Amino acid sequence: xxxxxxxxxxxxxxxxxxxxxxxxxxxxxxxxxxxxxxxxxxxxxxxxxxxxxxxxxxxxxxxxxxxxxxxxxxxxxxxxxxxxxxxxxxxxxxxxxxxxxxxxxxxxxxxxxxxxxxxxxxxxxxxxxxxxxxxxxx
Amino acid sequence: xxxxxxxxxxxxxxxxxxxxxxxxxxxxxxxxxxxxxxxxxxxxxxxxxxxxxxxxxxxxxxxxxxxxxxxxxxxxxxxxxxxxxxxxxxxxxxxxxxxxxxxxxxxxxxxxxxxxxxxxxxxxxxxxxxxxxxxxx
Numbered sequence: 001x002x003x004x005x006x007x008x009x010x011x012x013x014x015x016x017x018x019x020x021x022x023x024x025x026x027x028x029x030x031x032x033x034x035x036x037x038x039x040x041x042x043x044x045x046x047x048x049x050x051x052x053x054x055x056x057x058x059x060x061x062x063x064x065x066x067x068x069x070x071x072x073x074x075x076x077x078x079x080x081x082x083x084x085x086x087x088x089x090x091x092x093x094x095x096x097x098x099x100x101x102x103x104x105x106x107x108x109x110x111x112x113x114x115x116x117x118x119x120x121x122x123x124x125x126x127x128x129x130x131x132x133x134x135x136x137x138x
Numbered sequence: 139x140x141x142x143x144x145x146x147x148x149x150x151x152x153x154x155x156x157x158x159x160x161x162x163x164x165x166x167x168x169x170x171x172x173x174x175x176x177x178x179x180x181x182x183x184x185x186x187x188x189x190x191x192x193x194x195x196x197x198x199x200x201x202x203x204x205x206x207x208x209x210x211x212x213x214x215x216x217x218x219x220x221x222x223x224x225x226x227x228x229x230x231x232x233x234x235x236x237x238x239x240x241x242x243x244x245x246x247x248x249x250x251x252x253x254x255x256x257x258x259x260x261x262x263x264x265x266x267x268x269x270x271x272x273x274x275x
Contacts, residue, residue: 049173
């Protein structure tokens with residue numbers, strides 16, 4: 001009992017132990033921050049590289065007086081559609097519009113169109129991928 | 139030699155350098171691997187060349203003659219029949235080997251008229267259209 005008390009009351013050598021411990025904590029924290037930052041950066045980069053979207057069909061719909069775009073995700077990550085431009089003008093659509101890997105569906109744009117006119121349709125994803133082309137209304 | 143072995147100075151620098159090196163190798167290999175995979179995907183997509191050779195309305199329905207003129211196997215996932223009034227999509231799950239020709243018949247399809255646009259889509263995103271007119275029975 002007396003021996004244990006002696007050990008506990010002895011303050012010599014505490015500073016080197018504390019400094020080593022602190023240094024270890026700082027080193028581990030720095031490495032953890034570096035690793036997680038790296039993970040986030042590479043994940044973003046990989047996702048941007050793996051994104052592929054196509055427009056299967058564009059239907060100038062007479063019944064609903066809208067432009068319906070059929071999009072398909074052919075890439076390896078989930079796609080989030082951010083904006084759709086018709087002749088460089090932003091259009092409203094059902095937001096959020098998400099396409100899982102391999103998923104395909106209609107994207108309806110409420111936009112009046114004129115027969116025999118050309119329309120430049122541009123679909124933009126949140127990662128910056130663009131699918132754009134000219135389509136002619138029937 | 140013994141003195142060199144006992145000398146602990148500079149060990150932390152070596153450890154930090156090694157850990158950083160491991161981290162850099164992991165990052166670079168990860169990015170290069172993804173880039174390689176997507177380059178492969180794009181290359182295969184460029185090699186894809188599916189042609190709709192013929193469309194014919196028969197008693198069984200409508201028969202589409204498809205030919206893979208590319209150098210990779212094509213997996214067709216969609217068939218579109220676009221007329222002036224409606225754009226109809228049909229699900230497909232058809233593999234065509236390089237150089238092969240396949241007759242694909244749809245029985246649940248109405249008569250397709252000459253003014254319609256027929257197109258097929260592959261799982262890599264290649265779109266092939268049929269432009270010529272075809273025979274009705």
